[in-house]
Amino acid sequence: MNLEEKIRLYFKEAEVYRSQSLLDEALDKYRMVEKLIQENRKIQNKKPLLERVAARIAEMEKRCKKENKPAKPPPVSDEAQSLMKEMFSFDDPQTKGSASLGGAIALAQFGQYDKAIEEFNRLLECSELRFEAAKHLLQCWISQRYSDYAISLFQKWKKTKFLPLDQLEALRNQLQGMLKKEGIERDLSDIEVKKTVEPDSEVEDEDILDINSIRFDLPQGPDKGRRVELEVGFQSGKFIKMIIPREEKSLIQSIKPGDLLKQIVFYSPVAIFSGTGFVSSKKEISSGPKRGDYSLEIKIISISS
Amino acid sequence: MAVINLKNRQIECKIVYYGPGRSGKTTNLEYVHRAFKKQVAGRMISINTDGDRTLFFDFLPLGLGRIKGCDVKVQLYTVPGQVKYASTRQLVLKGVDGIVFVADSLTVRREKNMRSLKEMHENLKRMGLDIRKIPLVLQFNKRDLGKKGLPVMSVEKMTYDLNRQLKVPFFPASAISGQGVGGTLTQVLKMTLQYLQQEFKWA
Numbered sequence: 001m002n003l004e005e006k007i008r009l010y011f012k013e014a015e016v017y018r019s020q021s022l023l024d025e026a027l028d029k030y031r032m033v034e035k036l037i038q039e040n041r042k043i044q045n046k047k048p049l050l051e052r053v054a055a056r057i058a059e060m061e062k063r064c065k066k067e068n069k070p071a072k073p074p075p076v077s078d079e080a081q082s083l084m085k086e087m088f089s090f091d092d093p094q095t096k097g098s099a100s101l102g103g104a105i106a107l108a109q110f111g112q113y114d115k116a117i118e119e120f121n122r123l124l125e126c127s128e129l130r131f132e133a134a135k136h137l138l139q140c141w142i143s144q145r146y147s148d149y150a151i152s153l154f155q156k157w158k159k160t161k162f163l164p165l166d167q168l169e170a171l172r173n174q175l176q177g178m179l180k181k182e183g184i185e186r187d188l189s190d191i192e193v194k195k196t197v198e199p200d201s202e203v204e205d206e207d208i209l210d211i212n213s214i215r216f217d218l219p220q221g222p223d224k225g226r227r228v229e230l231e232v233g234f235q236s237g238k239f240i241k242m243i244i245p246r247e248e249k250s251l252i253q254s255i256k257p258g259d260l261l262k263q264i265v266f267y268s269p270v271a272i273f274s275g276t277g278f279v280s281s282k283k284e285i286s287s288g289p290k291r292g293d294y295s296l297e298i299k300i301i302s303i304s305s
Numbered sequence: 306m307a308v309i310n311l312k313n314r315q316i317e318c319k320i321v322y323y324g325p326g327r328s329g330k331t332t333n334l335e336y337v338h339r340a341f342k343k344q345v346a347g348r349m350i351s352i353n354t355d356g357d358r359t360l361f362f363d364f365l366p367l368g369l370g371r372i373k374g375c376d377v378k379v380q381l382y383t384v385p386g387q388v389k390y391a392s393t394r395q396l397v398l399k400g401v402d403g404i405v406f407v408a409d410s411l412t413v414r415r416e417k418n419m420r421s422l423k424e425m426h427e428n429l430k431r432m433g434l435d436i437r438k439i440p441l442v443l444q445f446n447k448r449d450l451g452k453k454g455l456p457v458m459s460v461e462k463m464t465y466d467l468n469r470q471l472k473v474p475f476f477p478a479s480a481i482s483g484q485g486v487g488g489t490l491t492q493v494l495k496m497t498l499q500y501l502q503q504e505f506k507w508a
């Protein structure tokens with residue numbers, strides 16, 4: 001085989017690998033072609049040839065880089081999520097409702113955390129599944145890098161004796177293990193008598209604009225999904241305070257300290273942005289003209305755009 | 306884990322297409338979807354793909370009609386082949402009744418074939434399944450590329466690499482044109498139903 005033929009053959013090979021997204025293989029071959037062209041003196045008019053090959057190499061390198069990034073599962077449609085849930089729910093005849101548990105675990109394994117969390121929250125109601133659901137729920141939050149929030153949930157369960165004591169103890173061990181895997185060492189003993197855990201905020205006080213009002217959808221309760229808008233009455237950096245009028249019964253009921261609001265829209269005089277907030281307190285106002293209304297405090301945890 | 310209901314005389318089983326990335330698993334299902342219209346019992350669902358790479362799985366339901374007095378339904382799945390989706394492969398493999406291992410005939414993919422088969426072996430073991438017992442068929446895909454002058458391995462070499470111990474049926478194929486796809490599927494179905502018949506004595 002003469003040199004020209006060899007180059008042509010290798011190039012063709014590389015092109016096929018490229019078309020099949022066999023990126024490493026294509027890259028190897030393009031590099032071989034490049035080397036052959038460079039090293040050989042007989043070839044005339046090398047420049048356009050080399051340019052063409054170099055462009056391909058650059059393209060392959062770019063695609064490889066994208067491919068090798070650690071994969072975060074993309075969100076999928078509601079329909080696909082229900083399908084995943086259905087397909088991977090294996091019934092364990094020993095436990096009632098275990099099929100739904102399996103489905104929710106599958107969703108979490110596929111990285112569909114929001115949907116999985118919704119399912120686990122529902123399963124918490126079922127006492128036989130409560131422990132398993134609670135465990136996976138904590139894991140879902142930790143996997144999304146909301147470890148503090150997971151701890152605050154556990155603290156809430158512990159304070160309210162949401163599970164029998166032996167199960168709470170087992171759950172504490174599990175949680176400790178999950179945190180350790182993420183490189184987090186936390187002492188969780190007697191957490192129920194400690195100050196309420198608040199998730200750390202990713203944002204600096206000075207990065208937060210003045211906020212006039214906020215909007216979010218009710219995360220739970222009888223009016224789940226209802227859109228709510230509240231005016232901000234007081235702001236100190238990432239802490240904002242709002243008044244909820246006493247007539248807003250369903251709003252007052254559905255929001256509790258310790259809740260995480262994952263989609264809040266913040267309105268400032270100069271920009272609109274969205275983010276996550278932690279309900280740090282909700283108190284009934286006991287004196288003054290606003291007596292009977294509620295004061296709600298939210299800590300801004302992160303800002304997305 | 307087939308669902309077998311002898312009272313209603315219904316059988317539902319799960320076939321998984323396994324293999325290294327880009328070997329042609331999705332292409333197999335796409336061809337089955339096009340060519341076996343009569344047996345296709347619903348939409349083919351490809352859950353989130355990135356370009357043409359599978360990120361979660363593909364799914365295609367088939368209905369084979371009555372076999373030995375039983376209504377037989379089959380679910381075909383593909384796994385995502387890229388190395389980084391190892392845990393998804395385990396999940397999709399859960400409850401499998403029969404497997405098609407799609408190997409890539411391109412010489413440059415030799416290692417990848419062997420590594421993927423080994424991984425599958427381990428995954429089955431972890432699930433308490435024996436690779437020598439579960440219905441399994443090999444497919445040597447992309448044979449057409451040899452004719453186009455690309456370096457591909459001979460069937461003999463691939464048999465040596467992948468099948469010298471397993472000794473299961475194998476099919477040279479070109480999923481893109483459909484050649485060998487039907488034969489592969491028919492064989493794995495035959496073996497799977499036979500296996501279930503023995504296990505559950507439904508006929």
Ligand SMILES: Nc1nc2c(ncn2[C@@H]2O[C@H](COP(=O)(O)OP(=O)(O)OP(=O)(O)O)[C@@H](O)[C@H]2O)c(=O)[nH]1
Nearest residue numbers: 020326327328329330331332359386447479480481
């Ligand atoms: N020439 C040729 N190309 C094929 C054949 N089968 C598949 N391809 C091509 O190979 C590439 C990968 O095919 P897919 O079916 O997406 O492979 P896959 O195994 O599903 O890949 P992953 O989802 O990443 O695991 C595509 O570009 C296909 O067109 C074949 O028989 N011959």
Ligand SMILES: [Mg+2]
Nearest residue numbers: 330331358359
């Ligand atoms: Mg695929």
